[in-house]
Amino acid sequence: MTGARLLRGAAGAVGFLVLAELFIRFGVSEDLKFPAPSVILLEAVRLPADPDFLEGVVTTLGNWVLGLLVATAVAVPLGVLLGALPPVERAIRPLLEFLRPIPSVAIIPLAILLIPVDELMKVSVIVYASVWPILINTLYGMHDVDPLAKESLRSFGFGSLAVLVRVSLPSAAPFVATGVRIAAGIALVLAVSAELLAGGVAGIGVYVNIAGSGNRTDLMLAATCWAGVLGVLANMLLLTGERRLFRWHRMRTGAAQS
Amino acid sequence: MTRKLRCHAIVLGVTVALTLAGCGGSGGDTAEAGGNSKGLEKTTIKVGALPIPDPVSLYIANAKGYFKEEGLTVEPVTITGGAAALPQIQSGALDISQTNYVSTFLAVSQGKKIKLVADMYQAAPNTFNIMVPKDSSIRTVEDLKGKTILVNNLNNIATLAVTTQLKVAGLTEKDVKFVEKPFPDMGNAILSGQADAGWITEPFITANQSQHGFRKLVDTMTGQTADLPIAGWMATEEWASKYPKTLAAFQRAIAKAQQLASSDRKEIEATLPKYTKIDAKTASVITLGAYPSELNANRLQKVADLMLEYGYLKSAIDVKSVIATTGASNG
Numbered sequence: 001m002t003g004a005r006l007l008r009g010a011a012g013a014v015g016f017l018v019l020a021e022l023f024i025r026f027g028v029s030e031d032l033k034f035p036a037p038s039v040i041l042l043e044a045v046r047l048p049a050d051p052d053f054l055e056g057v058v059t060t061l062g063n064w065v066l067g068l069l070v071a072t073a074v075a076v077p078l079g080v081l082l083g084a085l086p087p088v089e090r091a092i093r094p095l096l097e098f099l100r101p102i103p104s105v106a107i108i109p110l111a112i113l114l115i116p117v118d119e120l121m122k123v124s125v126i127v128y129a130s131v132w133p134i135l136i137n138t139l140y141g142m143h144d145v146d147p148l149a150k151e152s153l154r155s156f157g158f159g160s161l162a163v164l165v166r167v168s169l170p171s172a173a174p175f176v177a178t179g180v181r182i183a184a185g186i187a188l189v190l191a192v193s194a195e196l197l198a199g200g201v202a203g204i205g206v207y208v209n210i211a212g213s214g215n216r217t218d219l220m221l222a223a224t225c226w227a228g229v230l231g232v233l234a235n236m237l238l239l240t241g242e243r244r245l246f247r248w249h250r251m252r253t254g255a256a257q258s
Numbered sequence: 259m260t261r262k263l264r265c266h267a268i269v270l271g272v273t274v275a276l277t278l279a280g281c282g283g284s285g286g287d288t289a290e291a292g293g294n295s296k297g298l299e300k301t302t303i304k305v306g307a308l309p310i311p312d313p314v315s316l317y318i319a320n321a322k323g324y325f326k327e328e329g330l331t332v333e334p335v336t337i338t339g340g341a342a343a344l345p346q347i348q349s350g351a352l353d354i355s356q357t358n359y360v361s362t363f364l365a366v367s368q369g370k371k372i373k374l375v376a377d378m379y380q381a382a383p384n385t386f387n388i389m390v391p392k393d394s395s396i397r398t399v400e401d402l403k404g405k406t407i408l409v410n411n412l413n414n415i416a417t418l419a420v421t422t423q424l425k426v427a428g429l430t431e432k433d434v435k436f437v438e439k440p441f442p443d444m445g446n447a448i449l450s451g452q453a454d455a456g457w458i459t460e461p462f463i464t465a466n467q468s469q470h471g472f473r474k475l476v477d478t479m480t481g482q483t484a485d486l487p488i489a490g491w492m493a494t495e496e497w498a499s500k501y502p503k504t505l506a507a508f509q510r511a512i513a514k515a516q517q518l519a520s521s522d523r524k525e526i527e528a529t530l531p532k533y534t535k536i537d538a539k540t541a542s543v544i545t546l547g548a549y550p551s552e553l554n555a556n557r558l559q560k561v562a563d564l565m566l567e568y569g570y571l572k573s574a575i576d577v578k579s580v581i582a583t584t585g586a587s588n589g
Binding site: 032033034109112113114115116117118121196197198199200201206209210211212213214215216217219220 | 306308309310333334335336337338342343345346348349350351440441442445446449450461462465469470533534535536
């Protein structure tokens with residue numbers, strides 16, 4: 001079952017690459033110069049041998065992970081607090097709904113001007129962008145707690161803190177995990193965007209800038225490919241973690257597929 | 259016997275430890291004295307530079323130890339543009355940064371408190387050309403009338419340089435259409451019909467010649483713009499007055515590297531592959547500008563005057579007031 005699915009996925013990817021290769025080699029006018037997928041993939045395979053690129057990957061990954069951790073540390077308690085105190089949530093909600101749709105990339109120029117330490121600036125914009133999905137998902141999770149379970153515990157004489165710890169938090173945890181997984185993708189976008197806009201000592205985005213200035217479109221795209229690979233790997237890792245940790249949740253909601 | 263041995267061992271150990279400590283101590287002292295005798299207010303600075311041939315001296319000075327001789331540790335930071343680096347020197351993320359002079363004078367005219375601290379790059383023949391496809395009907399600058407020209411930035415050195423050439427041909431900037439496009443994309447954009455010509459610099463002049471067979475329409479650094487100063491190093495006014503000795507040390511090391519760069523092209527060719535993606539082969543064939551070792555107000559005034567003449571500035575700028583007064587003179 002999974003084997004067949006994997007096979008189909010691989011066929012789709014290979015088919016796309018072959019089509020792109022044919023289009024660039026034969027479909028596009030001969031005068032135009034654009035690296036074909038085979039050229040880009042070859043460069044992408046060679047890239048890990050480039051110490052500058054490796055340093056860049058380490059830097060970008062570091063900012064990414066740090067930003068995601070800080071965002072989780074900020075957004076989860078905030079979401080639990082707001083979820084547990086509905087009047088406060090109603091007061092803050094309009095502000096959240098206003099801030100949330102602002103494209104996070106748009107705050108990078110402001111962050112460059114305000115934050116004098118380069119790494120801090122980059123981590124800050126990652127945190128800003130990643131907080132929203134985690135916060136909103138935590139809130140949904142808190143709303144989704146089974147009221148019957150809460151009432152049962154209360155009628156057995158448990159205090160509200162005990163109800164929070166024993167019912168609300170475990171029940172909201174799968175939502176939080178989904179929020180973190182969504183935030184991971186956004187955090188990577190911001191990590192690379194901040195480097196593209198602000199530059200820096202090292203980073204995947206910095207590497208792309210340097211390659212562009214040296215007329216190496218192939219290297220630009222190869223480095224971009226790696227950013228995509230990192231994103232896919234992170235998503236897979238988090239998804240596996242979610243499935244392991246919250247098996248009971250999937251069984252309960254019947255979300256057995258995917 | 260064993261006891262005596264142990265004693266010896268202890269004495270030996272202590273002696274070695276003391277000697278090492280002594281070495282370490284004196285080493286530290288000299289290093290500090292090196293910094294102190296120069297009286298540097300700040301010994302580690304972050305310097306922003308673009309991954310292009312212009313700021314090569316920064317990397318030469320680092321590799322040859324010119325900064326170390328001055329007691330200075332320089333961390334190069336890749337920036338995305340002179341204008342983009344301005345907020346970074348203002349916030350303090352960078353101490354000094356590369357800038358182009360047109361951007362600098364525009365910023366100064368808007369009241370930004372920045373100072374030029376050293377010269378970097380000056381145009382030479384064929385370093386900034388207008389290029390067209392080999393079979394283009396555009397043969398002379400007059401033929402550009404009504405055409406679209408790609409530039410890397412609007413309202414900057416590119417449009418200024420092109421406009422000076424249009425003037426020679428009896429045209430003005432109103433006779434053409436400028437469109438913004440990054441250098442790497444210009445060749446394909448022109449061939450796919452998005453534009454008719456492009457204002458192109460190295461390594462893209464060489465790349466477009468060899469890959470697309472583009473030909474030069476005109477060198478934009480001739481006549482009024484001959485030997486035009488292009489790029490320099492900037493700091494904020496506050497930084498320059500707060501760290502005068504650090505600045506002087508930076509200026510001395512950069513001047514020394516500029517001299518080496520202008521006397522020996524091989525040094526540039528060897529350094530380019532280390533901080534750009536221009537390989538040694540390309541580095542050996544591209545046309546390079548000049549690397550002046552002295553920041554000369556008279557030469558720079560030409561840029562400000564051209565900007566005034568073509569309406570980039572509303573009022574005249576006295577370039578002397580933009581050049582940092584402290585520094586090289588007391589070095």
